Amino acid sequence: MLRFIAKRLLETIPVLLIVATLTFFMMKLAPGGPFDTDKATTPEIKAQLEAQYGLNQPVHEQYFNYLGQLVRGDLGPSFKYAGWSVGELLWSAFPVSLELGCYALAIALTVGTLAGIVASLRKNTVTDYVPMMFATLGICLPTFVTGPLLIMVFGIMLGWFNPSGWDFASDRVLPAITLGLYYTAYVARLSRAGMLEVFNQDYIRTARAKGVSKWRIIWRHSLRGGLLSVVTFIGPAIAGLVTGSLVVETIFHIPGLGRFFVMAGFNRDYTMVMGTVLFYATLIILMNLLVDIVQVWLNPKLRFE
Amino acid sequence: MAAPAQPVAITGAEELEAGHSLWQDAWLRLRKNKLAVGGGVFILVLALASFLSPLIAPHSYDTQNLALGATSPSGQHWLGTDDLGRDLLSRILYGGRISLSVGLAATLVAVVIGVLYGTISGYFGGRVDVLMMRIVDILFSLPFIIFVILLMVIYGRNIYLLFLAIGAVEWLDMSRIVRGQVLSLKKQEFIEAAQALGLRRRRIILRHMIPNVLGIVIIYGTLIVPRVMLTEAFLSFLGFGVQPPMSSWGTLISEGARSMEEFPWLLIFPGLAFSSTLFSLNFVGDGLRDALDVRASKD
Amino acid sequence: MPLLEVNDLQTSFHTRNGIVRAVNGVSFSLERGETLGIVGESGSGKSVTCHSLMGLVPQPPGRIESGTAMFDGKTDLLACSARELNVIRGRRVAMIFQDPMTSLNPFMRILDQLIEPLLTHKLARRDEAVKRAIEMLELVGVPDAAHRIRSYPHEFSGGMRQRVMIAMALVTKPDLLIADEPTTALDVTVQAQILELIKRSQQQLGMAVIFISHDLGVVSGFCDRVQVMYAGRIVESARTEHLFRSPRHPYNRALQKSIPALQPKGAALYTISGMPPDMSRPVQGCAFAPRCEFAVEACRVREVPLKEVEPGHRSACLRVQEKQLQWEGAHV
Ligand SMILES: Nc1ncnc2c1ncn2[C@@H]1O[C@H](COP(=O)(O)OP(=O)(O)O)[C@@H](O)[C@H]1O
Ligand SMILES: [Mg+2]
Numbered sequence: 001m002l003r004f005i006a007k008r009l010l011e012t013i014p015v016l017l018i019v020a021t022l023t024f025f026m027m028k029l030a031p032g033g034p035f036d037t038d039k040a041t042t043p044e045i046k047a048q049l050e051a052q053y054g055l056n057q058p059v060h061e062q063y064f065n066y067l068g069q070l071v072r073g074d075l076g077p078s079f080k081y082a083g084w085s086v087g088e089l090l091w092s093a094f095p096v097s098l099e100l101g102c103y104a105l106a107i108a109l110t111v112g113t114l115a116g117i118v119a120s121l122r123k124n125t126v127t128d129y130v131p132m133m134f135a136t137l138g139i140c141l142p143t144f145v146t147g148p149l150l151i152m153v154f155g156i157m158l159g160w161f162n163p164s165g166w167d168f169a170s171d172r173v174l175p176a177i178t179l180g181l182y183y184t185a186y187v188a189r190l191s192r193a194g195m196l197e198v199f200n201q202d203y204i205r206t207a208r209a210k211g212v213s214k215w216r217i218i219w220r221h222s223l224r225g226g227l228l229s230v231v232t233f234i235g236p237a238i239a240g241l242v243t244g245s246l247v248v249e250t251i252f253h254i255p256g257l258g259r260f261f262v263m264a265g266f267n268r269d270y271t272m273v274m275g276t277v278l279f280y281a282t283l284i285i286l287m288n289l290l291v292d293i294v295q296v297w298l299n300p301k302l303r304f305e
Numbered sequence: 306m307a308a309p310a311q312p313v314a315i316t317g318a319e320e321l322e323a324g325h326s327l328w329q330d331a332w333l334r335l336r337k338n339k340l341a342v343g344g345g346v347f348i349l350v351l352a353l354a355s356f357l358s359p360l361i362a363p364h365s366y367d368t369q370n371l372a373l374g375a376t377s378p379s380g381q382h383w384l385g386t387d388d389l390g391r392d393l394l395s396r397i398l399y400g401g402r403i404s405l406s407v408g409l410a411a412t413l414v415a416v417v418i419g420v421l422y423g424t425i426s427g428y429f430g431g432r433v434d435v436l437m438m439r440i441v442d443i444l445f446s447l448p449f450i451i452f453v454i455l456l457m458v459i460y461g462r463n464i465y466l467l468f469l470a471i472g473a474v475e476w477l478d479m480s481r482i483v484r485g486q487v488l489s490l491k492k493q494e495f496i497e498a499a500q501a502l503g504l505r506r507r508r509i510i511l512r513h514m515i516p517n518v519l520g521i522v523i524i525y526g527t528l529i530v531p532r533v534m535l536t537e538a539f540l541s542f543l544g545f546g547v548q549p550p551m552s553s554w555g556t557l558i559s560e561g562a563r564s565m566e567e568f569p570w571l572l573i574f575p576g577l578a579f580s581s582t583l584f585s586l587n588f589v590g591d592g593l594r595d596a597l598d599v600r601a602s603k604d
Numbered sequence: 605m606p607l608l609e610v611n612d613l614q615t616s617f618h619t620r621n622g623i624v625r626a627v628n629g630v631s632f633s634l635e636r637g638e639t640l641g642i643v644g645e646s647g648s649g650k651s652v653t654c655h656s657l658m659g660l661v662p663q664p665p666g667r668i669e670s671g672t673a674m675f676d677g678k679t680d681l682l683a684c685s686a687r688e689l690n691v692i693r694g695r696r697v698a699m700i701f702q703d704p705m706t707s708l709n710p711f712m713r714i715l716d717q718l719i720e721p722l723l724t725h726k727l728a729r730r731d732e733a734v735k736r737a738i739e740m741l742e743l744v745g746v747p748d749a750a751h752r753i754r755s756y757p758h759e760f761s762g763g764m765r766q767r768v769m770i771a772m773a774l775v776t777k778p779d780l781l782i783a784d785e786p787t788t789a790l791d792v793t794v795q796a797q798i799l800e801l802i803k804r805s806q807q808q809l810g811m812a813v814i815f816i817s818h819d820l821g822v823v824s825g826f827c828d829r830v831q832v833m834y835a836g837r838i839v840e841s842a843r844t845e846h847l848f849r850s851p852r853h854p855y856n857r858a859l860q861k862s863i864p865a866l867q868p869k870g871a872a873l874y875t876i877s878g879m880p881p882d883m884s885r886p887v888q889g890c891a892f893a894p895r896c897e898f899a900v901e902a903c904r905v906r907e908v909p910l911k912e913v914e915p916g917h918r919s920a921c922l923r924v925q926e927k928q929l930q931w932e933g934a935h936v
Contacts, residue, residue: 015443015446015447139587140587142538144538145580152565152572202701202706203709205707206701209658209698209701210693210698210720211689211694211695212694212724220712221711225710243450243539250543262454265457265545266544274455276451277455288446
């Protein structure tokens with residue numbers, strides 16, 4: 001187990017290096033520098049700025065400087081927010097996104113698995129059809145449609161929640177639902193299918209033959225196997241939550257990392273965009289690693305290998 | 306003990322000869338799937354209306370009528386007008402043209418990359434294959450859309466770049482599937498080479514193998530289309546995709562969301578058009594997959 | 605009073621392609637300590653019969669249409685509540701299945717699965733249960749039991765897993781063990797060991813056994829009494845030696861003729877012509893008639909009930925019942 005973790009950790013290093021290198025050269029090959037768009041800058045000021053940010057050195061030196069900084073966790077200064085480093089901006093905005101992401105994931109995992117399990121227990125009844133119909137709907141509706149719709153219905157027409165903002169506890173509700181809806185639906189389908197497959201297994205019949213009660217069969221014998229696919233899905237889900245947060249934070253005007261990233265994109269704040277991309281990539285890779293470990297830990301067959 | 310006789314294993318050649326009836330079976334099964342048929346009809350009608358929109362659209366999509374402003378649906382403008390007085394129905398039809406075009410073009414990019422990559426990986430096999438598939442595994446875990454945004458930020462918001470970038474996101478599944486297919490064909494070819502020679506073998510390759518791979522490529526191609534359209538709309542919604550004066554469903558939804566308090570129809574109708582298209586495409590794709598009963602194998 | 609008395613059991617599956625009448629009015633009884641064999645081609649309804657008794661028929665699509673199964677003269681296994689059934693299952697009646705590779709839960713340690721019957725039925729506390737489980741595992745011949753009990757099923761071979769299944773079934777010292785083709789999925793050498801193990805355990809614990817097999821040869825050395833099933837019905841039932849020495853149903857006779865080991869050297873190998881019946885279509889008359897070389901018009905008219913044709917020997921063949929057919933020895 002420890003060897004597996006160590007091996008996977010070692011594997012992530014080249015991946016991160018590739019990501020960093022890609023982003024760096026993509027930016028270097030960009031037409032026009034970061035200070036071209038500001039009309040007010042004279043050539044002198046521009047040269048001075050470039051010197052200040054080290055942009056006048058040869059590319060390979062810039063590259064190694066940049067890698068060195070990354071290793072120290074330094075993502076450089078923001079081009080547009082004078083006096084702020086990218087790292088500081090990230091750390092001020094990320095907690096908000098993290099909170100939102102956790103709510104969404106929590107909704108997906110609790111509501112999704114519960115709906116899936118209930119549907120699997122009541123297969124081919126109304127209690128199965130209705131949640132599954134909603135699940136199909138939830139999978140096809142993108143966040144940028146559901147978000148505005150939820151705002152329209154619950155924010156404007158019914159007035160239950162603020163249409164946007166991130167100030168009160170109730171402001172968390174609509175964004176979390178918007179972001180979590182797709183994953184809730186997907187998890188519901190996955191867990192229903194997973195449970196139904198397990199219920200058909202011979203070893204469930206064995207358990208029944210032993211006189212084990214229905215609830216213990218569900219809880220002790222079925223859940224692990226039935227929800228394995230849900231655990232596998234958490235990895236891709238986290239990547240999806242990151243992208244989803246861009247939209248949701250924009251729609252609801254939430255001061256999180258996703259909105260910062262989108263705005264940095266509009267402002268062509270190169271260091272900020274680059275830093276965020278690296279941050280997201282690292283986050284997702286590490287989460288995938290974590291999910292892999294949990295998965296192996298849950299499945300004795302994999303653990304053995 | 307006289308157990309019921311098992312059907313005798315079919316030899317390779319017969320299996321290949323059976324290819325045609327396999328397609329016929331699949332077609333029959335597809336036709337029975339009401340959701341898939343409904344979805345297919347919906348997509349066809351919508352695509353026709355969109356691409357013929359210069360001919361059939363009731364109004365020009367960019368004629369402004371500032372005096373008129375935003376109006377709710379009426380006999381004159383079936384789906385209403387936006388704040389510049391432009392006819393929404395016409396704008397949706399034109400937007401559909403862009404959205405569907407991006408969908409098809411980017412899917413083509415994804416299919417080409419995926420097929421090339423998968424074929425090379427499967428054809429060479431061995432170490433090359435292991436390495437190439439490992440790369441795919443790694444790419445699977447990366448947040449691709451973020452890179453696309455980076456690309457759009459750095460290189461400007463060019464629609465051809467958009468095709469390429471979105472296509473480059475969605476080729477991974479395709480490469481895996483094609484690789485698996487190539488690997489299994491290699492095995493069949495091996496048997497075949499021992500049995501038949503010359504013309505006959507060429508005929509088998511031309512008439513059966515290529516159609517077989519093609520079938521799977523087409524099915525997964527249809528499954529890619531909605532994903533690609535979603536990515537396009539996502540980028541356009543954020544402002545990194547299709548740029549004015551062009552408009553896609555993504556930009557329409559984004560505009561609608563900005564003014565939904567006063568003019569909800571500007572959000573509802575584009576959203577409806579987009580969602581029902583995604584729905585239909587998904588039904589068609591799932592129906593095709595079920596009809597042919599193919600599954601993506603991981604290795 | 606018999607330990608188990610089954611009366612007119614009918615089980616069917618309501619599938620999209622029609623109703624499959626898997627078990628069609630099966631009746632039999634079983635004394636304490638007795639070993640009853642059930643043989644028949646695959647698909648003849650052997651598994652469904654005992655799944656019905658154990659409440660293991662998946663419903664839907666399965667349905668118990670009629671019948672009673674009195675256990676110990678008190679409880680009707682087919683009619684009692686889930687709670688009552690769970691008191692008997694695993695404690696007084698235990699079951700082992702055909703495929704040991706899939707019958708153990710891959711996500712649970714052997715230990716947890718082995719002690720589960722004891723804990724479920726509150727027969728022991730956990731530490732006591734662990735001790736008994738290890739003893740049981742040693743008894744069924746798993747080497748190094750105290751250590752290996754902590755492993756997961758995938759670390760065991762097929763034969764070892766079937767031993768685990770047997771240990772799990774016997775750990776509560778049940779009154780009845782139902783063994784549904786316990787050796788079919790195993791290698792020939794392992795088969796003999798497992799059979800030996802079941803026989804030995806039965807003698808030690810004095811329990812009754814229902815032993816199911818599609819192989820007459822396996823059953824012959826093992827059971828006091830044998831029933832032959834065909835198309836969801838029992839067609840012949842007798843003490844083992846009678847069943848083999850003097851078959852009273854053409855199907856049983858044909859089965860025996862197709863076992864090479866029972867035939868004189870050099871005799872041509874015999875196979876039963878025709879296909880087993882399609883259970884989703886009702887048959888008129890005797891279900892075996894279409895494949896029977898002795899069938900006459902009367903056979904196809906009415907269903908033939910199981911009747912005693914000699915003391916302790918019952919047959920569902922019309923012509924045997926009317927004394928028109930009689931054989932001595934299988935190879936006649
Ligand atoms: N879950 C099920 N659904 C439909 N038919 C079934 C099911 N289980 C068993 N059957 C049918 O019941 C009949 C008897 O099966 P079974 O008792 O398993 O035979 P065997 O004698 O080989 O154990 C078969 O025709 C089988 O097709
Ligand atoms: Mg069976």
